Amino acid sequence: MTNNTRTIPKWRKAVANQSAVEQAILELVNRARLDPAAEAARYGISLNEGVPADETISTAMKQPLAMNDTLLSVARAHSQDMIDRDYFAHDEPGGSDPFERMTAAGYNWDRAGENIAFRSTSGSVTPAMSLQLHQDLFVDSGITGRGHRVNLMNPDFQEIGVGQAQGVFQGSNATMLTEDFGRPGANHQFLTGVAFNDTVTADQFYSIGEGRAGITVSVSGGPNTASGTAGGYSEELTAGLKTITFASGDQVTAAVLTATIAAGFNAKIDLMGQSTIRTSVSMTAVSGISSIVGLGTNALTLTGADGTQAIYGASGGDHLDGKAGNDTLDGKGGADTMYGGAGNDAYYVDNAGDIVSESTAGANGSDIVNGYISINLSDGNHFTGNIENVALRSAASINATGNSLANALNGNSGVNTLIGLGGNDTLDGKEGADTMQGGIGNDTYYVDNAGDHVIEANGQGADNVQAYVSFNLSGQELESLQLRSAASINGTGNSIANIINGNSGNNIIDGLLGADTMSGAQGNDTYYVDNAGDHVIELNGQGTDNVQAYVSFNLSGQELENLQLRTGASINGTGNSTANIITGNSGANVINGLLGNDTLSGSTGNDTFVFTTALNASTNVDHITDFSVVDDAIQVDNAIFAALGGNGTLTAAQFIKNTTGLAGDGNDHIIYETDTGWLYYDSDGNAAGGSTHFATLAANLALTNTDFVVV
Template identity: 30%
Template sequence: MVISSFTVSSLNGKNGFAINGIAAENRSGSSVSKAGDINSDGFDDVIIAAPFADLEGKDFVGQTYVVFGGTNLASSGTFNLSSLNGTNGFKINGLDSNNGLGWSVSNAGDINNDGIDDVIIGAPYVSPNGKSGAGESYVVFGGTNIGSASSFDLSSLNGTNGFKISGIVANGLLGDSVSNAGDINNDGVDDLIIGAPNASANGNSAAGQSYVIFGGTNVGGGGNFDLSSLNGTNGFKINGIAEDDNSGDSVSSAGDINNDGINDLIIGAYRADPNFNDVAGQSYVVYGGANVGSGGILNLSSLDGINGFIINGIDFDDALGISVSNAGDINNDGIDDLIVGAWSADPLFVDEGQSYVVFGGTNVGSGGVFNPSSLNGTNGFRINGINALGYLGYSVSSAGDVNDDGIDDLIVAAFGASPNGNFNAGQSYVVFGGASVGSSGTVDLSSLNGINGYAINGTGGEFGRSVSDAGDINGDGIGDVIIGALNASPNGIPQTGQSYLVYGSATPSLDLNGTFESDNLIGTSANEVINGLGGDDTLTGNSGNDTFVISQSTSSTFISSIDYIITDFGGVGTGSNPSTGVIASFDTLQFIGGFDLTARNLELTQNGNDLKISFENVVDIKVTLQNFQLENLNSLPASAGKPAISNITFFNGFEPLVGDSFDVINAKSTQTTVFNKNTVTFLNDLNNNIKGFAHSNDVINGQGGNDKIDGLSGDDLLRGGAGNDTLVGDAGNDTLVGGAGNDTLVGGAGNERFTIRLGDGHDTITGFGGVGTGSKPSAAAIASYDTLQFSGDGLIARNLQLTQNGNNLELTFENVADTKVTLQNFQLQNLGNFPGSRTEPDYQNIIFNQTFPIDSFDVFNGNWNSNSILRRNTVTFLNDLNSNIAGFDNSNDVINGQGGNDKIDGLSGNDLLRGDGGNDTLIGGAGNDTFVGGAGNDVLTGGAGADSFVYNTNAAYNSTAIGTDAIADFTHSQNDKIVLDKTTFSAITSNAETGFTNASDFAITSLGALSSAVIVYDSVTGQLFYNPNGSAVGFGNGGVFTTLKNAPTLTASDFVVQT
């Protein structure tokens, strides 16, 4: 089955497994790699490093682990490295303190040409031969008895079992990166490459050096390889270009990228400064050949398109080359490709990171320089990170062929990503190869749908700091991948480290498949599997136990949305003892989608005779069961003599999500407690008064009726559905979703999340926990702060309005009806959003249509005054003091005055300034500014640019609420506008557009009170009147609402009518 994403916590032995480190602060998973088949048993193996491991009382010795592949490997879903015993793998211990063995690990190919794969391990902090920090690397030859004693002693290397390579430059850090190099000299034997990024080259400090060692039957024959002996026949040295470039920080085989039949290699120098862009980074492709490096030295500055080429970083601080790798033949044109990571690139936000795939070809890099900015889909493509501070590209690798389609795939990691709102959980992405991969020049990771690739969600610990192809470790003929999380803490042991083996999987065939268009699929009397694949399909199973497959991977807009009608769905029925007839005819909806399509997110809505099925936060999957009542939908466990049966199952792409089930309460039942702990429950349309279980993570869905739902303790999810509901979270980190109606939401202890959707009505929240005042929340605030999540068009920070009404804080949105929240006994100054850092998460009281707080705001403390807002391009709420404050130049600021007589100067930029209560002075400055004076008599100065002066109280006209303003510089030639909202100026009959479509709505006269027009402008005094009184004398409940200084000439085109 195809999937779009899954979380590594779902690995269970059938779809992969987790590999736990041994001791605290070992950081296993710092470096991971395929090891090839090092024990020659026909299964690929993997190698995992823990460079921070302390051994026998010595600090930072380092330890590396080889795990053997096999058919029954880690069937429980977990493998402990402490269990390595020689039959399932072995340990390799560092030799002394401060060695850092395993800083980098890799398959070394078959460097001694004995037909068995070998491995190489870097220890860059060793000080050999009196050279401090020169570094060492160790090649361990594979063999049928390798590691049979459960450990391998590096001091025993003697040329027959491997050899040692010592650095020759003090502080050069040899072994910081190690890799196989393929057969770069075309002699039929694999070679290897080792980086020493801090070595000086040609007199340039820390320019970096790399060393290529040619393989052969006698390589390392004495147990040591002397790098100073490299002479072109046994290998060669590669010199970096400029001071502090650190070339060799990442090294790899590049496959045969120029299609000459000989392997090439790639070297990263992430600190290089091409085109005067500091730390933009560079990478270097060196073409292989029979005479490559024949002089014993190759200078990267000599690359000219014939012997290789340079890849330049695009912008300063991109750090291109932090990771480099062969990408296999990802576009299936018969030529190898490569991938380069730029972890600090900023394609949209900050440090999302970027990776670049460069397609191989006979003319690739022919000019000597390749600029990734030229990638257009024909020569390669970009992969943009999708999370600020995600650091995509810190590790990149070929993934082998993980979907078994015969085309190579790749894997890229973003260890700082926060998938599904889980801060710094990390995320890795598998991108499937194909003839059209990246054809637009960019691969959008958010569009991965199981057909073009999938996302792997971490659970923390810097998941994705290292990724690699794992070969075929379980022997099923399909490629696997391995991902490291060096700071993970399995079993509660801090920073032990954890790695994850994720098995590849092919997509099975189905009985009845539709297309991506609108299909009408009709089954037979057999038990069939039916998949419409997407579109507006009508599905009929006929008799038998049919399975209808709905996969999120085929619901992406990249393919098609899903809106299915199933005409004859067979329900399990009411009660707990289904008849034999029901068992013979019930049908199953099988939802496939990893994180999103789960029982927790399931939403069931009775719409007349039909049942509508959807999922929270999933917009493109809808299923309608015709002529079907909710109470007939159920999931029952096995009982005496009867199997478990369920109308809905959830599948993560590898196997059913065991225990992810639900209960439905019969239409006429008035339960007072849900049936099962830690289960999803759907109520009925009665007015229910029901409780969950204590110490249970309950999901309770209210459906219709005015319900009272108490989750008791535990991390509960309570949804009110329709009706005026009361939801009580109690202790625990609960999520409360009121739904339609005017609901009361009670959080209790813990960090609550209150979800408010557009049109949900007027909800009241009691016990809301604020982030508090100051620049950093207290420990107590962190433990108890709550979050309001708004979802829907217009529910954004720019439109947010906060009104302190006595002890309560009211939250509304400009130009949005029927969406209001009251926080009882809550002061505005306690509301806040604190952005996170690399060491701390975000603390946010409000988020908008998002899980990552890119749309945020600042709140001034009640007794704090400042002459400037805190951040550029941000929404700011002042306090009730008389503020005198400015925004930023060249910044689109939103400043809300709240109470007090404020002076607010937006400076340049397209600002939105609201005076709110008090007699305020609002100054726009340069730019197209928007002014909302609010209550009080305000003075509004637009400045240069096309400014808008908005009059809208979200209620009928009230002179107190709107005040009497003065517009100081209304200028027709600058396209200034006066915006009148028909909610407030309800007597206006004109349509919502520029000008007045009904000419009688507007008049210019010096006798305003005698005019019958709705909006009257006195051309002598400059006063602008609202006249709902028609031709009667006076203005009724209207009156003057603003005065234009110097009485400029106005026409109907100076107004905008809105609704």
């Protein structure tokens, strides 16, 4: 690799007709010039590594180079000559130097330079090998003074010829590259760019095979040109505000914009696909443009047209204006100012100096800030107008604060703090152990990490937690809890009246203090009831459910199967029409299974088992598992057991026990079959029939009439 530079004579402009490889190398050269520091970082070097102090390269954006057809021809000829005559030098053997070749070809210059490089292989030359030559020249390893890099970054150059040839060189297959740089004198400026479809690599950058030929590039005040076979175009034009139109060729709808061309400074404007403009200068979309992408490090003003579009800034402090429509605005690097206008706009914020405004006339809609740093919508220095929503991006532990509106604040995979302030907010920390505080308003929280913490003070609205993990409302003024997903997770209330809903898993739901409403939904759920005002809801087909009650509780009206009385208090349990399992505690319990074939256990204590529903030997027979003739009683309703007459202890004449289960005389209405433990009610009191099995006790109990009470 070697370079050469000189200053002297004057100007000529031409339209380029480069190959796809040459166009791709030009794009790499201009990428480097538009953001020199980024190019150096891409190759893992310092921008001024190896560069002499008197040729220091600034990080400032350099004007993009326009392909010149004369320089292109000169560069190609030199590359081919080096292959044909098997030499590698700026000066031809016994012939001209680069500057003489440029002048002889008719290019009048006042500054010029040249880079040359080659790569060889024993195999076939590939396009990738040719493109690698750009990196070789930029890194410039082993070249004293890094002159190739200095040429590439020379801010005075405005035009270039990229000439690539391949053939046998020094016994190997080689790709040879000559880059001839020039400036035609003062007061010239060029519009350059490329029309391409980003379909080969889909990387938002030109690649070989993506060029679009025959796209007419019209500039107000002329001249006009068209993209070449590789998609590139260049033209000289006067400075000032220009209307630029891309049309014809395979362009379905003309893409029209206005841009200001600065005197003595080139502009690069690309057409990517049908409607994306990539620009190194400030511009305003007129029609046919869906996306604008800023290039370089200068601060650009990029303005859309009414309608839906995406605008992406460059790495400077850009000004983006989406106008009306649902716009996406991303300033990229630098402290950017973004205006969404009317519509549902999405902003991307990655710099502490970024400003987002929804305060312009007509601005409305539901807008979202995608934050790569902490976001505070109530910070009037950086966020103005009605901005509703925040989504934290990346994995950093950053935070989001809302404003007085109904905000939706979404975290990321880091540890976030989300603060809603006023309004009915929705807060979702996503992954990570997040802290969420809704503030005033009826707020909704999404909890998916066991380390998530929700903060609500008294008087701040009716708030709801949507939990994907077990969650406890205790210690916060949270009113309702919904268990999500299908996992078997649990929900616990607090001291106020909560609404707690389960999911399709097997949930444990405990409202704690307060008159709570609990619904387990599908799954085999367990409820803890400690307030007479607690209400449990279960529908048919939603599993086998259990109530753990610290107060008297009635299963009636709900599809609840089981009831366990807790503590040592004398509380009562009542079933429903299904087959219930009801278990008492150590107190004196009154247990009534109602309809269904129930299993009743009193545990210790003086318990009373109650029968108040119509008898049916198939569907309404209760099993009392632990009846004690010393402590317990059986209470029957004389409306059902009508033959028993009045109230009080069952008379001795109305009770009989035997092994047949049959009445002995006309007064034997309650029959205990000792060998089976079955209890019968015989309405006519004789062995002629009419007895109904209504309960089962243990066999061979010392049961007497005094164990029964009629009410």
